[in-house]
Amino acid sequence: MTDHAIRGKTVLIAGGAKNLGGLIAHDFAQQGARAVAIHYNSDATRKEAEATVAAVKAAGAEAAAFQADLTSAAAMEKLFADVVATVGQPDIAINTVGKVLKKPMAEITEAEFDEMSAVNAKTAFFFLKEAGKHVSDNGKICTLVTSLLGAYTPFYAAYAGMKAPVEHFTRAASKELGARGISVTAIGPGPMDTPFFYPAEGADAVAYHKTAAALSPFSKTGLTDIADIVPWVRFLVSEGWWMTGQTILVNGGYTTK
Structure with missing residues (x-):
């Protein structure tokens, strides 16, 4: 069964x-999306991007992959321009880009700080x-953040x-874009069972982390499953x-505000 609200839509991820x-x-291809634009960062993920494009096409949607380091405003502008030119104006835009660093503040270098700022904050803003x-x-925008908030x-x-x-970027954008019927949200998953973690x-x-969530005993790994975020x-x-x-924490009771 497809989701009637996604059927026929163009999606950028x-x-x-x-x-x-x-x-x-x-999932969005299975829900009836017309086209899915798939961004990836570098050659290291090119094969995965191509495999995802193939899977989306097999599910019946148009698909294309776009490589870009999105830590500059110019790269972000180009990504959106290329997506519009290739698959059309997006109705839904989802940003999952992020990078983890776990270190005491006393050990974090200026270069690490700048990289984390660029990947996690600057990219999200632009x-x-x-x-x-x-x-x-009447489109939709969603950004992935973290339950550590x-x-x-x-x-x-x-x-x-x-x-x-x-x-705050989410709050500000929702106010500025509300007059056009565009909703803007953020989702903060708990620690996810992926190579990212x-x-x-x-x-x-x-x-x-595998025991920290209230619902950990009911998870295969104790962590947040990406299938529960989709x-x-x-x-x-x-x-x-x-x-x-709004920023919604979706984490099985790992933490709350």
């Missing part, structure tokens, strides 16, 4: 080659800017701290359009 972004791309310019009236914890200052501005965590931390993304960019300007 930043970071759409693999993991959560790839699953969203495949994604929202360009989405606001290019998404169709509701945590009281050390070592994630550069990660959660650079995701934190996205909450494990390199930043030691064995003790992994063990803790329906929330789908809902917020379809029937859930009346929710706007």
Whole structure:
């Protein structure tokens, strides 16, 4: 069964080659999207992007992949221009781009700080800017952040701290774009069972995260499953359009605000 609110829509997914972004791309194709534009960062993820494009096409949607380092405003402008020229004006824009760093503040270098700021905050800001310019009236925009925004914890200052501005970017964009019927939301998953999670965590931390959520005993791994995030993304960019300007933590009871 397809989702009537997604059927026939054109969707852009930043970071759409693999993991959560790839699953969203495949799911939206199955829900009847007309076209899915799949952004990926570098040659290291080219094969995954091509595989996701093939899966989307097999599900019946048009698809194309776009490579770009989105940490500059110019690159973001080009991505949206290329997407419009290739698959048409997006109705839905989803940004899953992010990078984790777990370190004591005393050990974080200026270069690491700048990189985390660029990937997690700057990219999100200019994604929202360009989405606001290019998404169709009554369109939907959603950004992936982190449930650490509701945590009281050390070592994630550069990660959660650079995701934190996205909450206000989301509020501001929702106010500015509301007159066009565009809803703007952010979703903060809990620690997800993907390759994105494990390199930043030691064995003790992994063990803790696998038991930290209220619903951990009912998860295959104890962590957030990307398959449990996709329906929330789908809902917020379809029937859930009346929710706007909000950051929703979806984490099985891992943390809350």
